[in-house]
Amino acid sequence: MSRTSPTLFAFAALALSALPAFADARTEAYVQTNASEVLATLNDPALNAQQRTETFSMYMDKFADLDAVSNFAIGKYSRRFTEQELATYRKAFRTYALAVYESELDKYRGEEVVVKDSVDRSDTDSIVNTVIKRQDGKDMDVRWRVLTRNGEYQVVDVALNLDGNLIWLGIEQRAQFIALLDRANGSADALITKIESMTADLKASKRN
Structure with missing residues (x-):
């Protein structure tokens, strides 16, 4: 997926250099363990394409808070959609987000994840x-944003260093989704149709 692709979740780079505190070792261990399991799924030669996607999706559902990401991606509209619209959108977004994560990480199948x-x-x-x-030798830098809620960890963002550019999988998507909704007078159907189209494109290009 190129950086100009409409399916790209391009996040603005965070100003990390201004943040002096270090995360605790448990947060790092959480990412180390779970990211390794996610990537191991993509590397497993015993799995066919469908099994790989199903297992990858299972791990990502536990590892990442996709409902929180989906709400963030539509901003103010998360409060304007009806309950049914929001449920249908979240389902479409989950399928799309998992396809994006799988597509991007699969390009950089690695031997191990090192914190x-x-x-x-x-x-x-x-x-x-x-x-x-x-x-x-083509190592890839990946950043994981982790929130702690009631003592439990969940990833709410992933950033990939692609061709020297830090790409966060969410902020530009938010801009794109909100711009579409603004043009469509807040139509959930218009957004869901666009998301389903982008998902179909990703699935058509995935490896077997």
């Missing part, structure tokens, strides 16, 4: 910096 360092944005909000190591 480099981390920073705290607050007591409950941390960024964990990792690198996906590859035998061909």
Whole structure:
């Protein structure tokens, strides 16, 4: 997926250099363990394409708070959709988001995930910096934004370093979705149709 693709979740880079505190070791261990399991799914030669997607989706559902991401992506409209519209949108968004994560991470199938360092944005909000190591030397930097709620961790954002550019999987998507909704007078149907179209494009291009 190119950076100009409409399916790209391009997030603005966070000003991490201004954040001096370090995240605790448990947050780093959470990312280390779960990110490794997610990538192991993509690397497993025993799985066919359908099994790989199903297992990957299961791990990501536990690892990431996709409902929180979906609400963020539509901003004010999360309060304007009806309950039925919001439920249908969240279902479409989940399928799309998982397809995006799988597509991007699958391009950089690695041998292991190594935690480099981390920073705290607050007591409950941390960024964990990792690198996906590859035998061909084309390592990829990945950042994970982790929120702590009631003592439990969940990822609410992922950033990939693609061709030297830090791409967060959510802020530009928010801008794109809200712009579409603004043009369509807040039509949930118009947004869902667009999301389903982008998902179909991703699935058509995935590896077997």
